[in-house]
Amino acid sequence: MLKFVDQGQSYPSKRAPELRAEDFQEIADKYAPNAAAEQSARCSQCGVPYCSVHCPLHNHIPDWLKLTAEGRLREAYEMSNLTSTMPEICGRICPQDRLCEGNCVIEFSGHGAVTIGAVEKYITDTAWEEGWVEPLQPGAPRGQSVGIIGAGPAGLTAAEYLRVAGYDVHIYDRHDRAGGLLTYGIPGFKLEKHVIMRRVQRLKDGGIIFHENFEVGKDATLGDLQDRHDALLVATGVYQARDIKMPGVGAPGVEEALDFLIASNRKSFGDDVPDFDNGRYNAKGKNVVVIGGGDTAMDCVRTSVRQGARSVKCLYRRDRANMPGSPNEVRNAEEEGVEFVWLSAPKAVEGTSHATAVKAHKMRLGAPDASGRRSPEVQPDSEFTIEADLVIKALGFDAEKLPTLFDCPDLSVTRWGTLRVDHKSMMTNLNGVFAAGDIVRGASLVVWGIRDGRDVTEHMHRYLRAKKLAAKAAA
Numbered sequence: 001m002l003k004f005v006d007q008g009q010s011y012p013s014k015r016a017p018e019l020r021a022e023d024f025q026e027i028a029d030k031y032a033p034n035a036a037a038e039q040s041a042r043c044s045q046c047g048v049p050y051c052s053v054h055c056p057l058h059n060h061i062p063d064w065l066k067l068t069a070e071g072r073l074r075e076a077y078e079m080s081n082l083t084s085t086m087p088e089i090c091g092r093i094c095p096q097d098r099l100c101e102g103n104c105v106i107e108f109s110g111h112g113a114v115t116i117g118a119v120e121k122y123i124t125d126t127a128w129e130e131g132w133v134e135p136l137q138p139g140a141p142r143g144q145s146v147g148i149i150g151a152g153p154a155g156l157t158a159a160e161y162l163r164v165a166g167y168d169v170h171i172y173d174r175h176d177r178a179g180g181l182l183t184y185g186i187p188g189f190k191l192e193k194h195v196i197m198r199r200v201q202r203l204k205d206g207g208i209i210f211h212e213n214f215e216v217g218k219d220a221t222l223g224d225l226q227d228r229h230d231a232l233l234v235a236t237g238v239y240q241a242r243d244i245k246m247p248g249v250g251a252p253g254v255e256e257a258l259d260f261l262i263a264s265n266r267k268s269f270g271d272d273v274p275d276f277d278n279g280r281y282n283a284k285g286k287n288v289v290v291i292g293g294g295d296t297a298m299d300c301v302r303t304s305v306r307q308g309a310r311s312v313k314c315l316y317r318r319d320r321a322n323m324p325g326s327p328n329e330v331r332n333a334e335e336e337g338v339e340f341v342w343l344s345a346p347k348a349v350e351g352t353s354h355a356t357a358v359k360a361h362k363m364r365l366g367a368p369d370a371s372g373r374r375s376p377e378v379q380p381d382s383e384f385t386i387e388a389d390l391v392i393k394a395l396g397f398d399a400e401k402l403p404t405l406f407d408c409p410d411l412s413v414t415r416w417g418t419l420r421v422d423h424k425s426m427m428t429n430l431n432g433v434f435a436a437g438d439i440v441r442g443a444s445l446v447v448w449g450i451r452d453g454r455d456v457t458e459h460m461h462r463y464l465r466a467k468k469l470a471a472k473a474a475a
């Protein structure tokens with residue numbers, strides 16, 4: 001069996017014999033400058049930049065590609081930095097096939113898209129290495145303070161822009177580290193932890209005050225924070241894991257995807273994680289079955305492979321064409337040895353004191369539902385069993401019940417539990433309380449969180465200026 005070695009762990013792979021992550025890194029480092037210039041030169045400067053239109057940040061992609069092709073890397077970085085607070089992060093983890101690269105005219109002509117994400121990552125990684133990334137410069141103090149709940153991409157982006165505009169900015173997060181799902185959701189093999197932490201450190205150095213291990217709802221109510229600040233931003237993401245009802249689902253060995261990923265991410269920070277060390281969240285030597293077909297499921301299967309699982313299977317009730325996960329991620333997982341069991345849904349988890357197997361049945365796609373998607377239905381007499389001593393539920397996330405959690409029953413939510421905002425002002429029904437990111441959109445993407453963080457800053461700025469003027473007039 002071919003082996004791939006990553007972070008000291010080796011696992012079977014269809015990719016190549018005994019390749020190591022360091023080898024890839026060395027090769028990448030050597031060829032990256034040429035590859036970036038070469039790829040950038042492939043941009044036809046078509047004049048109808050579908051790539052920019054389909055990038056949620058409307059990054060000036062053709063412009064920074066041109067600068068990169070001409071070797072003017074610092075200017076390329078400065079241009080890409082104009083529209084994004086985290087270009088090197090988006091370059092790594094945006095589903096480019098659905099966004100910028102999927103809409104490149106060269107892709108339309110059948111010649112393969114310019115690798116925009118890779119160039120974007122290269123430009124800003126180089127900027128960090130060369131010291132071109134400037135410290136955050138706070139604007140002239142305005143004497144007003146903003147509280148942000150949630151230090152994910154939406155909260156961090158708003159914090160940066162509001163600090164630059166001269167506000168005192170406080171971020172509250174219930175985790176011990178900032179970054180939200182960048183830090184504790186997305187695995188390090190897709191997004192290295194130091195890449196997030198250097199961004200966070202830059203914000204701390206710029207005078208943004210981080211209140212870590214601070215859970216709104218436990219350590220303060222929303223009302224307490226309204227009293228402390230002139231405006232609030234809620235950017236708490238969505239964390240209520242969707243569940244599945246079936247016999248055996250409560251058995252030891254059946255785990256939530258995010259708990260599994262958090263444990264793995266904590267280990268990569270060097271934290272003490274007893275539930276990893278005692279095997280609960282460690283896939284090593286196990287037969288793993290992941291239930292679900294989204295990107296979280298893909299992260300779980302690929303993490304399991306890296307932890308040295310004996311076998312990894314992904315059970316999904318629709319087929320490949322109807323899978324919500326990125327096709328690139330599915331391809332990566334398959335190359336690493338993950339087996340996809342399409343058109344299959346779990347029926348029960350077997351095992352008395354611990355999970356031993358998943359009983360499933362085959363599905364077929366029936367008539368389209370109201371959304372136009374063909375709904376899966378059970379095929380009669382199609383039951384089968386898969387051996388499993390670790391079953392990971394990756395069925396997606398809904399919003400937590402924020403009005404209850406925040407002790408604020410007046411806070412208005414949609415029928416999905418996400419925060420209801422006035423889309424013209426991004427303000428909730430509570431005066432001076434804004435919202436952005438997944439808690440408004442439902443589970444989405446990092447790049448949309450950044451976009452919302454950027455947009456909400458404008459609205460908050462306008463609100464705060466008006467508030468100051470009103471206070472002056474009343475004085």
Ligand SMILES: Cc1cc2nc3c(=O)[nH]c(=O)nc-3n(C[C@H](O)[C@H](O)[C@H](O)COP(=O)(O)OP(=O)(O)OC[C@H]3O[C@@H](n4cnc5c(N)ncnc54)[C@H](O)[C@@H]3O)c2cc1C
Nearest residue numbers: 150152153154174180181216236237437438444445446449
């Ligand atoms: C496993 C996984 C993998 C993903 N992979 C990708 C990917 O590859 N590419 C991509 O673009 N997107 C990916 N996503 C989606 C992406 O991570 C999210 O869309 C994005 O992080 C949302 O940003 P946010 O700022 O709205 O919320 P989050 O990143 O969720 O941050 C919210 C923050 O609020 C904090 N918080 C919540 N409640 C409270 C409270 N009561 N008090 C204090 N703090 C609180 C949380 O601790 C968290 O730090 C992935 C998601 C998951 C779950």
Ligand code: SF4
Nearest residue numbers: 055090094099100117
């Ligand atoms: S932010 Fe994402 S969509 Fe936009 S250019 Fe970068 S990789 Fe593409």
